[in-house]
Amino acid sequence: xxxxxxxxxxxxxxxxxxxxxxxxxxxxxxxxxxxxxxxxxxxxxxxxxxxxxxxxxxxxxxxxxxxxxxxxxxxxxxxxxxxxxxxxxxxxxxxxxxxxxxxxxxxxxxxxxxxxxxxxxxxx
Amino acid sequence: xxxxxxxxxxxxxxxxxxxxxxxxxxxxxxxxxxxxxxxxxxxxxxxxxxxxxxxxxxxxxxxxxxxxxxxxxxxxxxxxxxxxxxxxxxxxxxxxxxxxxxxxxxxxxxx
Numbered sequence: 001x002x003x004x005x006x007x008x009x010x011x012x013x014x015x016x017x018x019x020x021x022x023x024x025x026x027x028x029x030x031x032x033x034x035x036x037x038x039x040x041x042x043x044x045x046x047x048x049x050x051x052x053x054x055x056x057x058x059x060x061x062x063x064x065x066x067x068x069x070x071x072x073x074x075x076x077x078x079x080x081x082x083x084x085x086x087x088x089x090x091x092x093x094x095x096x097x098x099x100x101x102x103x104x105x106x107x108x109x110x111x112x113x114x115x116x117x118x119x120x121x122x123x124x
Numbered sequence: 125x126x127x128x129x130x131x132x133x134x135x136x137x138x139x140x141x142x143x144x145x146x147x148x149x150x151x152x153x154x155x156x157x158x159x160x161x162x163x164x165x166x167x168x169x170x171x172x173x174x175x176x177x178x179x180x181x182x183x184x185x186x187x188x189x190x191x192x193x194x195x196x197x198x199x200x201x202x203x204x205x206x207x208x209x210x211x212x213x214x215x216x217x218x219x220x221x222x223x224x225x226x227x228x229x230x231x232x233x234x235x
Binding site for chain 1 (some may be wrong): 198205
């Protein structure tokens, strides 16, 4: 059965490029959400194998969404990978300290995004 | 020995081309916000709100251009993002305008 991934990002272009990448290269099923609040609902409803979560979103940002995911027993154990265009060291360390599986940098390479995720999540 | 791109690579490349066309108006809109900020900075009229909007636009451009193969575009947008993250000295207007012009050339070259 193909993996199921939830992408939470307010940017339509990023969401669609990531979805295209994971569907075309890896053959995974992709669910999308355009806000943290919508992501919480989709995560509980679809039980994805992993979540790609944007850091900077209006309203509920990535770190807050992550904490909410962890509070809910239905989503607490789903691995989360943060996506960020913040390349500076202190930002990345702060995000990593949240307890996510990894912090992935934007822009990502659509041809290798799924391989990168597989390695991080031990799916290879 | 020459290698041929895999079916996935070809299909990905074609699909990315379609997404680029779809999102080009949004990308050009972000660039227009940056250009407006550079012009305002040059004339000494860059407001805090305008700077923040330009900072956001640069952040979004830096996060996406590289995924479409425009890695230099990501670098230029990132420089603009860093410059606009705080109160921007008027002396930086020339630099910002140059980055915006280079971004426009790169984006136009992908059309």
